[in-house]
Amino acid sequence: MAERHLIPVSGGKPVSVFSSDLGWAMGTNDIIALFGYMGRHSADTLVGKNLDSAGLSWEEHTIDSGFQIGQNVVSADIDGNGTMDVVAANRNEQVCWWSNTDGTGTQWEEHLACEVADWVECADIDGDGDVDLALASWWFDTMLWCENVDGNGEVWQDHQVDSSVIGAICGNPCDINSDGYLDFIGLACLNNSLYWWENLNGTGTEWADHVISDSFVHPQAMHGEDIDGDGDIDVAAVSGDEGDLVWFRNDDGLGGSWTQFTVTHFQLGLNLLFDVHISDLDQTGTWIFVR
Ligand SMILES: [Ca+2]
Ligand SMILES: [Ca+2]
Numbered sequence: 001m002a003e004r005h006l007i008p009v010s011g012g013k014p015v016s017v018f019s020s021d022l023g024w025a026m027g028t029n030d031i032i033a034l035f036g037y038m039g040r041h042s043a044d045t046l047v048g049k050n051l052d053s054a055g056l057s058w059e060e061h062t063i064d065s066g067f068q069i070g071q072n073v074v075s076a077d078i079d080g081n082g083t084m085d086v087v088a089a090n091r092n093e094q095v096c097w098w099s100n101t102d103g104t105g106t107q108w109e110e111h112l113a114c115e116v117a118d119w120v121e122c123a124d125i126d127g128d129g130d131v132d133l134a135l136a137s138w139w140f141d142t143m144l145w146c147e148n149v150d151g152n153g154e155v156w157q158d159h160q161v162d163s164s165v166i167g168a169i170c171g172n173p174c175d176i177n178s179d180g181y182l183d184f185i186g187l188a189c190l191n192n193s194l195y196w197w198e199n200l201n202g203t204g205t206e207w208a209d210h211v212i213s214d215s216f217v218h219p220q221a222m223h224g225e226d227i228d229g230d231g232d233i234d235v236a237a238v239s240g241d242e243g244d245l246v247w248f249r250n251d252d253g254l255g256g257s258w259t260q261f262t263v264t265h266f267q268l269g270l271n272l273l274f275d276v277h278i279s280d281l282d283q284t285g286t287w288i289f290v291r
């Protein structure tokens with residue numbers, strides 16, 4: 001049985017957390033927590049916590065105390081200067097990023113990237129070497145991405161992937177058909193469907209949609225990872241209403257055929273599963289996290 005460690009936070013219940021080395025203690029991963037629409041409707045705060053090498057000592061830092069109704073938070077080097085920056089989306093369809101200006105995690109400068117989405121993940125969608133934003137918008141039923149035009153996060157151009165995703169959440173970039181081009185996975189919560197979109201030419205300007213499942217009730221989150229260790233990307237998903245955690249096997253390694261397996265069923269009541277992530281924390285196998 002794994003040992004459990006509690007990381008105390010002063011801001012109530014975080015709506016999204018992410019791990020990244022923000023530079024407070026070099027070489028150790030910090031935790032970023034976003035406080036959003038659950039329990040905190042004012043003075044929403046983005047905080048990071050400093051970790052010692054054993055993960056037992058934490059210090060709280062505020063990155064921004066004015067980011068309202070946050071939805072999710074991630075981290076990547078948006079301006080390409082070698083420091084890990086912070087990116088978050090909120091339910092006002094705003095996607096902001098904070099530059100870690102001196103690389104120590106103590107000085108942050110806020111930038112508005114776009115106002116078209118409420119879910120963000122970071123990846124080099126067009127393969128030109130800089131970090132772009134993979135986006136989903138519940139409000140606009142759209143999956144899209146924003147191109148980091150000059151590579152320093154100052155100028156962004158949005159590109160549509162699919163504008164008919166009813167109840168879109170979670171645009172997660174991963175290479176489903178193993179051709180070297182980053183594809184998208186995402187879900188239509190109100191259509192009970194999970195999809196992937198194929199990045200046809202590798203530049204993110206042409207996409208083809210493919211169904212993973214059209215009968216998964218009210219999906220809330222999904223994440224791509226090689227769950228069975230056979231070299232291709234599979235997909236884990238959670239249903240908030242049903243309390244189901246499942247994974248879909250990428251049968252042919254090309255995203256053309258999927259088989260659903262149930263991991264577990266949670267007796268949690270309604271709407272209590274919000275997120276799923278996959279990681280090999282201890283190099284002994286794959287762990288699936290839900291929240
Ligand atoms: Ca940076
Ligand atoms: Ca790019």
Ligand SMILES: [Ca+2]
Pocket residue numbers: 174175176177178179180181182183198199
């Ligand atoms: Ca691909």
Ligand SMILES: [Ca+2]
Pocket residue numbers: 225226227228229230231232233234250
């Ligand atoms: Ca696999």
